[in-house]
Amino acid sequence: MKKIIIALFILLFASNVLSAPTDLMTVSPSATDDTVIEATDENSRNSTISTPYNVHSHNGLIGAATLFVASSGGEFTTITAAMNAASSGDIILVAEGTYTESVTFAADDITLVSIGSMENTIITQTDADVVDFSTREGCVLDGFTISLTAADNATDDVISGASDTTDDTFNIIQDCKIIATTADVISGWNPVGTSDGNYRFIHCEFEIDQNNIATAAVDAMVFVGGNVDLIDCIIDFQSTQTGTGNLIVLSLGGGSFTANIEDCRITLDSATTTLSQNIGLVGSSSGFTVNIRDTFIHAYTTASGDAIALRAEGAGTFNLYNVILDANNSDADEEAIDVTAGDTVNAHNVSIVEGTITNNGTLTEWGIRDENQRPRNVAGMYIGTVQDNNLFDDTTTGGGTTTMYIGNGAINVTCFTQYHSYQLGDKDLETGEAVRLDNDGLLYRTTSENDPTFRGLFYKKTAWRTAFGDELIQKGYEKIDAEGKKRQKDKKKDYKYKTKKKATKNDYAYYVAVIGDSYVKETGESVFLDGAWVCDEGGSINNGDFLTTANRAGYLKKQTDGLHHTYTAGKMRQDIIFDIDGINKTAYMDIY
Known part of the structure; x- marks a missing residue:
């Protein structure tokens, strides 16, 4: 996306080489190295532009409108001004700089993209919403640092939205760093939260910090009433609150929805005390499906509050594939998995570093439990322990149905x-x-x-009886059967038939x-x-x-x-x- 947009930006603003077009222009595809891009309009007006950008491919059509934002020298000096001028399908290019403003998407299918680095293209607010998708859908936010530095109200969000869910159109947030910090007592703060609509986060990093708070319940990321995808994301929630407010990294709920979480790391580190719960991920509504692949979920507290890596509640289904779960607190009563009545968890090759399992729903496990699947550190050394003598046996409590398609660490199991x-x-x-x-x-x-x-x-x-279907072998076998020969002992010695051919290794x-x-x-x-x-x-x-x-x-x-x-x-x-x-x-x- 950025590669295409850079080319579009050059075409629009290199007025010393190319006169401003009045009609749609086609950009010839595939520009690599220090190459020349040829722009041809419907009147056969040809021009060439030398571009300093290396290893970029520029393809496609310049769309309805492309707006340019820069703190100085741009068509617009604020993103909000460009957004107010934009229509559905428009592209807004943003130069590097710090933009202190609240940005609200003004129409469907708007693309807001930085043309500089993520680290140096910043949208920030102190104590107000930063980026709001509102009720829009099909929008793209690409390549920014989004920062909320000092939230003081439960409605202060770094990312928010209430998009339409009548179709499967997703809003996409990609290649962004999303930061939210508070030092105030804000109970019910959800710094990343959507109340409707479909959202897809790709290659994003989240840093949520709650500092020096006495008591405040926080759900760092909340998605309600729509589908959500998290792909190749790092989500880190740090809290130094010393009270009893419950903390959740990722909360999914609001009716029937599907969430896909793949190649992610979800971590919670807190200092809450006895009465609080510290949860990595929770699904809590009727009819939901959460698919988690190749992901690490960690819930940790230095105190004695509950630490729960994964909780299923509200009559939904979790499907886990190659997931590592880790829950840890000071008094060793942490839970890796908590399944409530009416919920289902299907676990395929799930490793537990720390934590027990509470199952009051339906819990089914497939896979191998052995030392080779224990997580390792960067030096290749094993870390933690894997509960490998039947993952869901004496570590599991509750009145639910637990089914294991698994043996023990010796791998004497029925595999697929x-x-x-x-x-x-x-x-x-x-x-x-x-x-x-x-x-x-x-x-x-x-x-x-x-x-x-x-x-x-x-x-x-x-087995010889089922050997490949070779007619000669089958007839020979029948003859040996009839004569009462010992099958295994005499396979080669007495194996002859009409052709007088002896059985060879290749006949089997x-x-x-x-x-x-x-x-x-x-x-x-x-x-x-x-x-x-x-x-x-x-x-x-x-x-x-x-x-x-x-x-x-x-x-x-x-x-x-x-x-x-x-x-x-x-x-x-x-x-x-x-x-x-x-x-x-x-x-x-x-x-x-």
Whole structure:
């Protein structure tokens, strides 16, 4: 978005090169390095503009109107003045500077974007609303620091809105730093709050500070009556209040809604006392759905108040995928998960650093609990502990229904892993090796990077009765059955039929794990899948990295980007520690 808008700004204001247009102009696509942009209007008037901006691509049409704000030399000197002059579909460009004003979006589909850095393009107020989306929808706020420095009233918001929810149009806030601070006793303060409408926050950082307060309940971020997405955001709520007011980082409610939280860090650090509750995230209305992926939620208090990482209340559903929960207080009665009557929590690969579970609703857990999934610090050392002897057993209290699709830290569990069976090209494959399916229909270990013929992880030989459907083997098996031969002992020794052909290793079928978990253990079997073979050819491998085949035969490595390609083998689900040879043969991954 910023790249396009910079190009538009140059076209509009480089009057020494290009005369002001009176009609729509098309910007020729793809300008990179120090390139020339060609602008052509419907009267075939051509002009060229040299631009100093590197590595930018400029595409598309100059829209209805583009307004420029700068503290000096701009068309407007305040954002509010530009907003009052704007209509639906307009773009407002804002130069670097500090703008002390309250900004309210004046129409639907307005884009407000900085053309400088986020750190140096600041909208601020001391004790009043900073940015209000009002009842508008389809608007964009891009690239600002939004700051509320000294709130003294419960209605002082840094971000607010009450947009229409009649359709699925979202207001988008992206690449912003959002700061709200108060040192006053304000009970009911919600510095980031919307009462209706759909909002999407992308790559945003929130800093909420409540300083030196005696007693005041604060919900740092409140979304009511609409859908909300939080993607790749950091939310940090710090409170030094010494009273009994409840503190919540993120509160979701107001009827039936959907919230998607992905790749986020949500933290609360407080000093509240006995009667208060300190909650990381709460969903509290009938019919809501909250989907949380690859996210860390932390609720901490230095005192004895309740610390709760996640609370479900109000007859809704939480779906958790690869989530780490941490709750901690001074008297060790913290809760990682609190499920009230009528609520449902579905937990997939959830790790708990600290905290117990209270379940008075419905709680279901899928996944693996073992030491390899414990969170690590930057030095690669394990931190905290994972409750890995059945996550929801003796740590769970309450009268709800708890279901566990999980065993213990030894991984003797029924995993979600699906197989296909093939015959071998390479006869010496080992369990856990990455294999490819060749055009001859046989399995071979992978030997080159980014191989799109990757089929899965080699597992073991199939049971003879179900071997691949080879007609010769099936008839031979029936003959041995009829003669009462011992099947396992005499497979090769006595295996002959009309063709007089002896059974060879290649006549049997072999399992390949093609989707699901890379850990499978079957009681009584001498061979089991104990993880994928990975190497350091692509560098370090961490939880969440995509994997692809390596040049090292039979191994996977870290993929160079985060996109899902035809050659993507799967996603890593733990931080990898390599041995002295730069390999690990027990890596836990999702096979794609």
